[in-house]
Amino acid sequence: MLEYSLYQSGIHCADIIFKDDCIEHIKKDVFSNKWLEKTILKSKDITKYEEIYKINLKDLNSKLDEFNKIFNIEKFQVETPWGALYQKSEINNNIWCERNKKFPLDIVLVENEVVGFIVTTREVCNVLVKKGYEDYTPLKLWKEKEVSNPQYAVEFKGTFMVPMRDGVKLATDVWLPRNINKKIPTIFVRTPYGKKLFSQAHFKYVQRGYAVVIQDTRGREDSEGKWIPMHFEIEDGDDSINWIVSNDWSDKKVGMIGASYGGYVQWASAASGNKHLKALVSIVTAGGPFIDMPRKGGTLASGMLAWAFAMAEKRFKPENMIRDDWDEILKIRPLKDITKKALNTDVSFWNYWLKHDEYDEFWSKSNWFKHKNKIKVPAMVVSGWFDDNGMGTTEALDIVKEYEKGNKKVFLGPWMHSANTTRDIHGVGFGNNAVRYDLDYYYLAWFDKHLKNIDNGIEKEKEVEYYTLGDNRWREAENWLPKEVKLKNLYLSSSGNANKSDIDGKLIFEKVQAENHDTYVYDPENPAPHLIDLSENEVGVPDNYINVEKRSDVLVYSTDKLKEDITIAGDIHVEFFASSSARDTDWIVRLTDVDEDGNSIKLVDGVLRAKFRNSFDKIELLKPNRIEKYIIRTSKIGNTFRKGHKIRLTITSSADNFIFPNSNTGNDSSTDTEVVKATQKIYHGGKYTSLIKLPVL
Known part of the structure; x- marks a missing residue:
């Protein structure tokens, strides 16, 4: 028999007892604040709690003895009999990090005994630990820092149909700390995915003395109205906050938290200028429709x-x-x-x-960024280099960069949209430190500081923490961009011939004098692939583009092998001159890191439809074969190009799976069934100064 305590975001919520023939479970009832009787978990219960805890309890029970045998060694890396790969943490010798898995099951090892397990999600750090070993886990942070005490039972006050200014009513659940006899701040969650999905995950805030209000957005689930994504969120957020503070339990301070669409609605609410909104925790937020998605x-x-x-x-x-x-x-x-x-x-x-x-x-109507002058709310911003809504976070960072110290905190990691849940994405591996155990602590600390005025020192820390790939390290800065960044130009050049069959183009640090161009033909019926699995719903992931770069419709420009490391941190701007034989077309730029073996790993990309080269609010079709200048701002990145690697830029006109191929006709894309091939030319040198602006650290 082995007994473990289960903690979520620093709160002891269950005990798990592993036996040879069963798993016993003792749960703390959040509604009474009392421990329930011990029960034997049946199969359906095991499945339910595995989804909550992100730990496969049945599988773990069968492997506990094996874990002790496997990790009773002095090695850096171990492969288990069932194929799991583990590496010892470079930061903490007591922790072994699981690789090649989403929601990795990390191991806590003390004196050659497995005493705990750690699993992270975007908003929760789950810790399963033997009693007495808590300080060897992330729980130590919660004990050492000043945070709200989880002392309250949870009470459901009901579902309220809250009227908006146009009469549409939105279904809104209210959860309060039981028997609290003072006015309290509110943590507000708005979601199009169903409020019931999010209630239990936010009980931790109610237990710590916050009201939690969770609302179905307009047209979704139990709310009235028409569902048009992102269309009504500024007004609806404003009206809903005003309703919250009208309740007698409210101290008139509101904070918001959420990811993706749940991030978008925060910035939309802030764009209303509502004076009661005092704190945001923006995780992988969506942004403006033409900068981010869907256009x-x-x-x-x-x-x-x-x-x-x-x-x-x-x-x-x-x-x-x-x-x-x-x-x-x-x-x-x-x-x-x-x-x-x-x-x-x-x-x-x-x-x-x-x-x-x-x-x-x-x-x-859905562009919150246009109201940036109204947005003053202290904000914690969390995203990753491979977040497919990364440009939404770029807009958020453009707003908070003017904030005073203490009003912003930023985490930028080596993560995809499902942030902080893996160390390996599509075969591309990062350091064992890529997954953080402390994000949920920072979320609470942010609310404690800005909603309860708790002096926890968060405003004294460095305001930006970001991860550089290549050297796999976390760095700190006072702002984004880091003040140490200097822009350095890399110029496009070619071999002197204009055919793809010739040697690939060059990237050089000296300005190119000789004018030249490179040519390819883009066929909408044979688009170049963007390497994703659409069912994964992650479109910004890294991958090895070496085979894509062999296509005749992809131009490749590379530096020579670097003689020393170069670290970049920031957005990439690609400026180039091009002509097309078509009335409209697309341009896709991609920056990759090429290793000694030729693997070309995507770092960032950017896209632009040619007819919007001057403005998104005015269509200007191309005059065939006329040379135009294009500027594309990619998503942000932190990366160290190691000595011996190459910096590579590719330019093409399609990214199948990512964007629908441009037909090149200039016709209405919603009804168009025709396609034409386009001859594309990229010009560089002399008066055609095509270049990359690299933010070099």
């Missing part, structure tokens, strides 16, 4: 289809994202017929997206 760079993001399918009905259906026929679906034309043919239904918001090709009043 990224003026294109239409096919990578959004999985999400759109899951949101096609009033209730969230994640099972709609899992398909094996995405290749066929992406080829359906015209685009307006995709949902009819793939889902046998007409999806109204998909039709709105297609109807509004340029940035107009429809899109302006």
Whole structure:
């Protein structure tokens, strides 16, 4: 028999007793604040708690003895008999880090005995530990720091239909600390995925003396109104906050937390200028429609289809994202017929997206960034280099960079949209320190500071913590961009010939005098791939693009092998001159890190539809073969190009799976069924100064 205590975000919520023939469970009832009787977990209960704790209890029970044998050694790396790979943490010798897995099960080893396990999600650090060994785990942080005490039982006050200014009512759940006899601050969550999915994960705030209010956004789940993604969130957020502070339990201070769409609604609420909104915890937030999704760079993001399918009905259906026929679906034309043919239904918001090709009043209504002068709310911003909503965080960072010290805290890690949940993405590995155990502590500390005025010192810390790939280290800065960054130009050059069959182009640090150009033909019926799995609903992930770069429709520009390390931290700006034989086309730029073996690992990319080269609110079709200048700002990155590696830029006109291929006709993309091939030329040298602006540290 082995007994462990289960903690979530520093709160002791259960005891797990592993026996040879069963698993016993003692749970603390959050509604009474009392421990329940011991029960034997049945199969359905094990499955339920595995989803809550992100720990496979049945599997763990069968392997506990084996774990002690495996880790009773002095090695850096171990492969288990069941194929799991573990490496010893470089930071803490007591921790072994699982590799090649989402939600890794990390091991805590003390004196050659396995005493605990750690699993992180975007918002929770789960710790399963033997009694007496808590200080060897992330629980030590919660004990050492000043945080709100988890002393209250949770009370559900009911679901309220809260009226918006136009009369539409939104379903809103209210959870309060039981028997608290003072006015308290509120943590507010707005979601299109169903408020019931999020309630239990936020009880930890109620236990620590906060009101928690969770709301279905307009047109979703139990709320009234029409569902148009991101369309009503500024006004609805404002009205909902005003309703919260009208309650007699409210001290009129509101904070918000959430990821992705749950990040977007925070910035939309802040854009209303509501004076009661005092703190944001923005995690992988979505941004403006043409900077981020769904009209990224003026294109239409096919990578959004999985999400759109899951949101096609009033209730969230994640099972709609899992398909094996995405290749066929992406080829359906015209685009307006995709949902009819793939889902046998007409999806109204998909039709709105297609109807509004340029940035107009429809899109302006969902653009919180245009109200940046109204946004003053202290904000914690969390994202990753491979977050497919990364440009939303870029907009958030552009706002908070002007904030006074203490009003912003930023974490930028080597993460995809499902942040802080893996050390390896699509075969690309990062350091064992890539996963952090302290994010949920910082979320609470941020609220404690800005909603309860608890003196926890968070405002005295460095305001930005970011991770550089290559050397796999966390760095600190006072702002983003780091003040140590200097822009350095890398200029495009070529071998002197204009055919892909010749030697690839060059990137050099000296300005190129000789004018030249490189040519390729883009065929919309044979688009270059963007290496993702659409069912994963992660479109910003890294991968090895070496084979994609061998295509004739991809131009490749590389430095020589570097003679010393170069570290960059910031956004990449690519400026280039190009012509096309078509009336419209797309440009896709990609920066990669090429190792000694030739593997070309994607760091960042950026896209731009040519007809929006001057402005997203005005279509300007191309004059065929006329040379134009283009500027593309990519997502942000921190990376050390190691000595012997190469810096590489590729330019092409398609990214299949990521964006729908441009037909090159200049016709309405929603109804177009024609395609034409386009001859594309990239100019450089002399008066055509095509370059990359690298933010060198």
